[in-house]
Amino acid sequence: MNGPSSPSGQAVLIGALAPLSRPGWTGAGRHLLAGLELAVHEVNDAGGIAGRPLELVVRDTAADPLKAEAAVDELAALGVAALAGEYHSVVARTAAARADVLGLPYLCSSAVLDALTEQPTEWVARLAPAQSHGWRIYADFLLRAGHSRVAVAAEPSVYWASGTRILREHLAARGATLAELDLRTLSPAEVCDELATSRTSALLLLAGTPEPAVPIVKAIRADRRLAETMIGAPAGQPEFADWLTALGTDGAAIPFLRYLPESFGPLGARVETSLRERLAETPSFVAFEGYDTVMVLAELLRSHGADRTRIAGAWPDVTIEGTRGKIAFSRTAGIGVWQWTWPPVQVVDRDPAEPTRFRTLHTTH
Numbered sequence: 001m002n003g004p005s006s007p008s009g010q011a012v013l014i015g016a017l018a019p020l021s022r023p024g025w026t027g028a029g030r031h032l033l034a035g036l037e038l039a040v041h042e043v044n045d046a047g048g049i050a051g052r053p054l055e056l057v058v059r060d061t062a063a064d065p066l067k068a069e070a071a072v073d074e075l076a077a078l079g080v081a082a083l084a085g086e087y088h089s090v091v092a093r094t095a096a097a098r099a100d101v102l103g104l105p106y107l108c109s110s111a112v113l114d115a116l117t118e119q120p121t122e123w124v125a126r127l128a129p130a131q132s133h134g135w136r137i138y139a140d141f142l143l144r145a146g147h148s149r150v151a152v153a154a155e156p157s158v159y160w161a162s163g164t165r166i167l168r169e170h171l172a173a174r175g176a177t178l179a180e181l182d183l184r185t186l187s188p189a190e191v192c193d194e195l196a197t198s199r200t201s202a203l204l205l206l207a208g209t210p211e212p213a214v215p216i217v218k219a220i221r222a223d224r225r226l227a228e229t230m231i232g233a234p235a236g237q238p239e240f241a242d243w244l245t246a247l248g249t250d251g252a253a254i255p256f257l258r259y260l261p262e263s264f265g266p267l268g269a270r271v272e273t274s275l276r277e278r279l280a281e282t283p284s285f286v287a288f289e290g291y292d293t294v295m296v297l298a299e300l301l302r303s304h305g306a307d308r309t310r311i312a313g314a315w316p317d318v319t320i321e322g323t324r325g326k327i328a329f330s331r332t333a334g335i336g337v338w339q340w341t342w343p344p345v346q347v348v349d350r351d352p353a354e355p356t357r358f359r360t361l362h363t364t365h
Contacts, residue, residue: 012048019060019086025237027240028284031240032290034279036109039291056294059071061095072095081311083095084294085290085293108128120331121336124336144362146201149200150203151195151203152181153191164178192220209243209246214246236257236258249355254349258284259346267321271291328340344364345364346363347361
């Protein structure tokens with residue numbers, strides 16, 4: 001299903017999906033959109049796509065798969081050359097399935113669920129690392145920190161269930177245990193009781209923010225029995241400013257995954273400065289994912305035009321220098337989409353002495 005070719009000077013359209021309203025993680029959506037928009041601005045300043053301006057057509061998914069599916073249909077009908085964005089894995093999975101049906105190239109910016117599509121597809125590629133890659137690194141961090149009795153406090157979702165399985169298998173293979181606390185049935189106070197009884201040394205929050213993650217953190221921090229219990233959040237809830245606003249110093253020292261290098265090269269440093277100006281705060285890894293997404297698509301559009309089939313056929317041929325390293329796509333076992341293998345992965349937390357500052361605890365490269 002290819003959109004009609006556009007006359008010279010007419011904008012080349014890219015559809016963008018992002019969670020910009022609740023219950024979506026709106027901080028992630030705002031950062032994602034800032035990165036996408038900055039890259040579009042820079043592409044146009046450099047002459048656009050063969051003289052044609054690049055234009056972003058944004059739709060709010062609000063973390064709702066049905067809204068995302070409707071947005072993909074609408075954007076395809078509007079003639080976008082490709083689709084970009086999304087943060088929530090369950091939403092991106094729906095968007096990817098619909099893009100595959102419609103024959104619409106989709107570069108997923110931030111969602112990590114391994115099974116982004118049920119079957120292998122040529123239409124979808126992804127910048128973020130697969131969950132199995134990042135969360136195993138997080139499990140290694142836990143083991144190196146001496147945590148052999150770990151619990152997860154989880155909400156029901158394909159994403160959280162997948163994360164729990166990855167952690168359990170990786171920890172069990174190394175002699176550690178993982179217990180599950182079901183947040184459908186346990187209050188924050190009951191979570192604390194369970195932790196105290198089981199003598200678990202680390203609790204991982206596999207839950208949305210601010211509810212129920214923030215009340216759980218507050219309850220654990222206030223419970224003297226759990227003074228030595230580490231709280232973790234592999235999905236990255238502490239990355240965004242609303243976490244700090246809600247929790248203050250209670251939100252520090254909670255390790256999470258983020259996909260940034262230890263230090264930026266010249267491109268990353270320049271983009272970081274521009275993103276900081278746009279956001280009026282430290283840009284998250286999600287903002288860099290947004291920027292890199294548009295730059296990959298711009299390179300494909302320059303090389304192959306706005307024809308959807310040609311774009312989708314070129315995933316394995318595109319290579320660009322991104323903000324976080326050289327980006328190229330390949331097929332990876334167990335993953336049905338074209339995948340960048342791999343972005344840098346860090347485990348970081350907010351510094352208790354200065355919660356606006358991040359500390360790097362573990363890194364892959």
